[in-house]
Amino acid sequence: MSLWKMEWARSLRQRENYAFLLTWVLTLVLLGGLGQALPVAAEYTNVSATLITVLGLLLPLLILLTTALHWGQEGESKRLTLLSTFTYPKWKLIFIRFSSFFVTQVLILLLAFFIASLVVAQSFATWMILLFYAIGLTMYATALGTLLGLLARKRIRAILLAFLIWVVFILLWPTILVTIISELPYGMQVNGMTVALFLNGFDLMRVWASTSVSSTDVFGDVYLDLLHWMNQPIGHVVVWSSLLMTSSFMLWLASTAMYGGKKHD
Amino acid sequence: MKRLLICILFLCWAPHVDAKEHSISLTEPIIIESNEHFDGNGKVYTSCGQPAFIIRGTGAMLERVSIHQCEEDGVPAIQVSGLGHQLLDVSIESSGTGLWIEDSYGVRVTRTVVVGNGKSDGLVLMNSEAAELNGVVVKTVRDGIYIENGSNHTIVRPTVSHSRYGIHLMFPTDVVISVPELHHNLTGAMIMGTNRVVLKNGNVHDQFGGTATGLMLYEAVDTTIEMTNIFGNHIGLLAEQSAGTTLERNAINGNDIGFQLKQATGMMVLQNNLLGNRETVTTVDSHDNVVQGNVWGGATLDLTHDGYSEIPYRTDPYLFLLTESYEAFELLYGSPGLLMLENILRSPEEESLTDLSPKTYSATWKWNGSIWSLSSIGLIIMIWIFGRKRHEIV
Numbered sequence: 001m002s003l004w005k006m007e008w009a010r011s012l013r014q015r016e017n018y019a020f021l022l023t024w025v026l027t028l029v030l031l032g033g034l035g036q037a038l039p040v041a042a043e044y045t046n047v048s049a050t051l052i053t054v055l056g057l058l059l060p061l062l063i064l065l066t067t068a069l070h071w072g073q074e075g076e077s078k079r080l081t082l083l084s085t086f087t088y089p090k091w092k093l094i095f096i097r098f099s100s101f102f103v104t105q106v107l108i109l110l111l112a113f114f115i116a117s118l119v120v121a122q123s124f125a126t127w128m129i130l131l132f133y134a135i136g137l138t139m140y141a142t143a144l145g146t147l148l149g150l151l152a153r154k155r156i157r158a159i160l161l162a163f164l165i166w167v168v169f170i171l172l173w174p175t176i177l178v179t180i181i182s183e184l185p186y187g188m189q190v191n192g193m194t195v196a197l198f199l200n201g202f203d204l205m206r207v208w209a210s211t212s213v214s215s216t217d218v219f220g221d222v223y224l225d226l227l228h229w230m231n232q233p234i235g236h237v238v239v240w241s242s243l244l245m246t247s248s249f250m251l252w253l254a255s256t257a258m259y260g261g262k263k264h265d
Numbered sequence: 266m267k268r269l270l271i272c273i274l275f276l277c278w279a280p281h282v283d284a285k286e287h288s289i290s291l292t293e294p295i296i297i298e299s300n301e302h303f304d305g306n307g308k309v310y311t312s313c314g315q316p317a318f319i320i321r322g323t324g325a326m327l328e329r330v331s332i333h334q335c336e337e338d339g340v341p342a343i344q345v346s347g348l349g350h351q352l353l354d355v356s357i358e359s360s361g362t363g364l365w366i367e368d369s370y371g372v373r374v375t376r377t378v379v380v381g382n383g384k385s386d387g388l389v390l391m392n393s394e395a396a397e398l399n400g401v402v403v404k405t406v407r408d409g410i411y412i413e414n415g416s417n418h419t420i421v422r423p424t425v426s427h428s429r430y431g432i433h434l435m436f437p438t439d440v441v442i443s444v445p446e447l448h449h450n451l452t453g454a455m456i457m458g459t460n461r462v463v464l465k466n467g468n469v470h471d472q473f474g475g476t477a478t479g480l481m482l483y484e485a486v487d488t489t490i491e492m493t494n495i496f497g498n499h500i501g502l503l504a505e506q507s508a509g510t511t512l513e514r515n516a517i518n519g520n521d522i523g524f525q526l527k528q529a530t531g532m533m534v535l536q537n538n539l540l541g542n543r544e545t546v547t548t549v550d551s552h553d554n555v556v557q558g559n560v561w562g563g564a565t566l567d568l569t570h571d572g573y574s575e576i577p578y579r580t581d582p583y584l585f586l587l588t589e590s591y592e593a594f595e596l597l598y599g600s601p602g603l604l605m606l607e608n609i610l611r612s613p614e615e616e617s618l619t620d621l622s623p624k625t626y627s628a629t630w631k632w633n634g635s636i637w638s639l640s641s642i643g644l645i646i647m648i649w650i651f652g653r654k655r656h657e658i659v
Binding site for chain 1: 473474475476477499521540541543562587588591592593594595596597598599600601602603604605606626628629630631632633634638639641642645646648649652653654
């Protein structure tokens with residue numbers, strides 16, 4: 001616990017937290033203000049059409065770059081070697097770093113949401129869904145960034161790798177899907193898209209949040225059953241379990257495959 | 266005291282007796298002929314297998330009746346034909362069509378309520394002229410108000426919900442629909458094969474189902490939709506093979522697709538508010554449309570301070586065109602990566618819509634703070650400050 005506290009304090013002292021806070025507050029206040037000026041249906045339109053899209057674009061990029069850079073720096077400065085002299089298993093060190101960073105980011109997000117709520121009127125449920133959406137993205141991006149940072153071992157490589165993965169998972173994802181899924185037989189396309197949804201945590205969160213905050217028919221007729229199920233309690237559990245398992249798997253991969261697992265020097 | 270108690274008991278019992286007397290079971294339809302006036306005094310007429318009322322001739326009047334039709338009845342509750350009839354304060358519970366008006370002129374229906382079971386239409390106007398429907402409320406029927414052929418109808422303040430089509434127009438001309446409230450239907454209003462239909466000052470919102478459409482125009486000519494709020498639908502307004510449509514000063518917000526135009530030509534899209542739709546406009550083979558002064562929520566620059574932007578707004582239906590061929594890709598709506606894809610693969614000009622001078626628009630903020638939220642902010646800042654305290658490495 002003392003190591004966790006130490007890591008958490010270190011994480012809270014990082015200057016980039018201020019940049020994160022400013023970014024989230026500006027995003028929420030500016031887009032929320034635009035939505036608020038709508039004559040009708042402000043909540044629905046604002047959240048589903050702009051905030052989810054913009055958060056889904058910015059948040060993964062910033063978190064991926066930050067975490068990958070942290071671990072790349074650790075590798076480059078040989079601090080990992082120093083940490084390996086601890087009697088802790090290495091997976092624990094990774095988990096402590098991951099969880100302390102994650103908790104810090106949740107705290108910053110919470111603060112940004114509270115500040116934005118001072119001038120932007122949304123229902124409590126909408127704020128909660130948006131907050132959980134941001135938390136989900138943060139968790140997934142942190143785990144992915146950890147894996148990439150440990151893979152890269154150097155700062156410059158970590159940044160490049162994180163940016164490349166962001167481009168693939170966020171920017172190129174629709175292009176990749178369009179290319180692959182259109183080659184499938186018509187009857188398999190919806191199933192293909194559903195499987196792809198669970199392969200990319202960022203996309204899964206986007207669909208989950210859009211459906212929760214809007215309605216199950218937001219993505220058309222063919223996904224009505226899937227999204228209706230996703231809006232049930234069991235659907236929420238499966239979506240979040242899937243996200244947790246994928247994040248845990250990436251941390252395990254970072255620990256076992258790239259960092260020597262439970263063994264320590 | 267005893268007499269008082271008896272009086273009270275009698276008073277409690279009396280209305281029930283009265284109510285029973287008000288329910289009248291009909292063995293044959295009541296026929297109202299020319300210039301006759303039938304006042305039901307709020308009585309309930311129950312009819313099975315036949316209409317409760319048949320109105321014919323000229324200038325008949327039916328008012329203050331409630332009609333309850335047996336379940337699975339396919340016949341209309343009221344049949345009307347002829348000239349200048351009036352129906353006032355009629356309430357119908359029917360499994361068949363509620364009110365069937367055929368070959369008539371100048372029939373006036375006021376404050377009529379129809380509740381069905383979703384299998385038949387609420388109010389039908391067949392081959393009629395100059396009907397006036399005021400304050401009609403229709404719920405859980407197939408089509409709320411169905412009009413086939415005829416002309417010069419006026420519909421004021423209709424409320425239709427939980428039906429297939431709220432208003433369904435098939436080939437009438439010169440119809441004016443004012444202040445309609447159409448919600449929770451599969452389609453708010455279906456306007457097909459019409460000429461000169463005007464729909465104004467309405468609320469068309471929250472239609473349901475995968476194809477939930479606010480207003481659907483099909484082969485409609487010179488339709489005018491103005492000052493109407495269309496929100497919370499899958500498609501706000503769908504115009505297909507329609508010409509000369511005018512869309513002016515409408516608020517079309519919060520739909521998945523604001524406008525969907527397929528082979529729609531000669532349109533005037535003026536001063537509408539299209540903020541916050543997932544896709545503002547999707548266009549296929551639509552040309553010669555005048556688009557000006559709408560609010561889109563895109564980048565604007567008002568150099569002349571006239572309230573209109575000098576930067577044109579161009580809609581791009583890339584995803585729509587994609588999902589026309591592969592509907593599985595509808596899951597990509599709102600995907601951040603799509604923003605890039607749309608720019609790389611720009612749609613051809615004939616499939617996009619350009620507003621040369623969109624209206625500028627600014628955000629608003631208002632204070633929503635509370636002691637609870639301020640305290641929460643203070644608490645989080647304190648956690649942040651205290652959490653930063655240095656813990657020495659071993």
